[in-house]
Amino acid sequence: MEMEGEVGVVISGGFNAGRVGVKCGRWNPTTEQVKVLMDLFRAGLRTPSTEQIQRISNHLSYFGKVESKNVFYWFQNHKARERHHKKRRRGSSSDEEAETEHKFVISPDCKREAKLSHRSVLSSFAKEEEQITWPERTGSRDIETLELFPLKAYDLEMEKIRCARTTTEIKEISFFDPPLELRLSFL
Amino acid sequence: MEMEGEVGVVISGGFNAGRVGVKCGRWNPTTEQVKVLMDLFRAGLRTPSTEQIQRISNHLSYFGKVESKNVFYWFQNHKARERHHKKRRRGSSSDEEAETEHKFVISPDCKREAKLSHRSVLSSFAKEEEQITWPERTGSRDIETLELFPLKAYDLEMEKIRCARTTTEIKEISFFDPPLELRLSFL
DNA sequence: GGAATATGAATGAAGG
DNA sequence: CCTTCATTCATATTCC
Structure with a gap:
């Protein structure tokens, strides 16, 4: 199930559907890759820098094909969706997903x-x-x-x-x- | 797994036909508009001046709703993203990090x-x-x-x-x- | 199998 | 100009 690879060139009919351009099968992260990304995210990493993206991508490539943009998109999406899901929660402002933010000093992301x-x-x-x-x-x-x-x-x-x-x-x-x-x- | 290849969203036919973004939340350029913009970009236009933006916008307005700021943003984004064509090709074979560390390759404490x-x-x-x-x-x-x-x-x-x-x-x-x-x- | 959902990918819009 | 957020689309996955 983890052997995804290119599923073939599927050019959808959405020629004008706004942001078309998905011509290739999209990246499907393996469980190991997701685990690593999750750990990094839980560690507090939200917007990795270029070097970090490179390293992460490099590391993830050990488990399968991956590009830097995938890592970038993953963090972008994960952060955005985590935040969007938080809105459904009631009060309790103390709710924090990345409570282990100080566990690994990855990058002091100033939450402004x-x-x-x-x-x-x-x-x-x-x-x-x-x-x-x-x-x-x-x-x-x-x-x-x-x-x-x-x-x-x-x-x-x-x-x-x-x-x-x-x-x-x-x-x-x-x-x-x-x-x-x-x-x-x-x- | 059996992808049809065709999602059935055939929206060929003129301007933003099939455009689902009826919400008008943000500008969604039509095919013709994108074509014009792309041609201009390919022609070498990178940062149009205000007059240029006006004229382009005025011209594009024939194909659909568009504002000057859309043109402005389009060139900004397109230029920036075109520049991000840096080759992220990275040889992951000779990466010692990918083998020694499977958990966190960022920089736990000393790699910075x-x-x-x-x-x-x-x-x-x-x-x-x-x-x-x-x-x-x-x-x-x-x-x-x-x-x-x-x-x-x-x-x-x-x-x-x-x-x-x-x-x-x-x-x-x-x-x-x-x-x-x-x-x-x-x- | 199709609807509903999850998520990768793209890009407009905005801040700095 | 560069970086980031928000929104949307497309597709893979899951559920029924």
Whole structure:
């Protein structure tokens, strides 16, 4: 059951299904590989560095085919899903999966949960031509009224864009009506 | 185990047909949009300026809903991930670590000679083949000298970063009218 | 076997 | 620019 390997080139029909591109059989970790990864995760490793990924991948390759990206994705997914599952728990904030974080000094992952949704950079990017509702993840703790003025030149530049598009949309943007044909001379 | 090979999700037919992301949570580029963006990228465009972003966005809007920030992010991500093509090929045969340690190969207590501040995490893996499906090579028209005229503050900011690593590759193609015809014969 | 679930893979979006 | 988070898709596995 652990001899997975390439199951063949299965090009699914999802040509446009967003993030297509899975053309090969995906990596299926063996039990030993999963065990190692689990141990590392339980040890507190969340976002391994490049060298760590290399080492882990190297080590896991002993048990079967594996690439660095697999290790990377594994940690990303595992962390994200562990967190997502935690939301189902009730109170008890003391709940911590990696309580053995100090067992192995792998990497001092500073847990900075300061998720300040400062969209100051791209706040002016919106408003193309219709009401764009920002996909708010939180919806409550995000206060957009905090940024009262652009602080960086970047923002100033973006402001210009917004101004130009909202006021006079008759710039020399497009001379030709956009036909089906693609003429990349609009640059 | 008996994979059908075809998941039945045949969504061929125009724009984001079959697109399940109706939630509109985030932008999901259509095939045509991706094609345009990819062609531009392949043509050498790496960091479009604000005007470029505007025009590209405006052009892409014909194929579907798109905002300027989407174009901006797309180039950022694509460029960054294209760069992560570092070969993670690693000879695991001559690895003493893979044989001596089966538990933790990270660094239990003494193996840390160089501590990277866990900044580079995603720079070790790479896709097997990034060449997705773009059949039109158009003769590898890699026009690196496609960079735009860095006149804006945003470009200047980017220029500062770019200047630190590469030589000043500033060049102005035209200041009067943006000719920059990318004859991408993919029509 | 098909639905439900688990999980690898991809990428948009954002922070710094 | 680099790093990380979030969301989604696709597929392997499990359950019924």
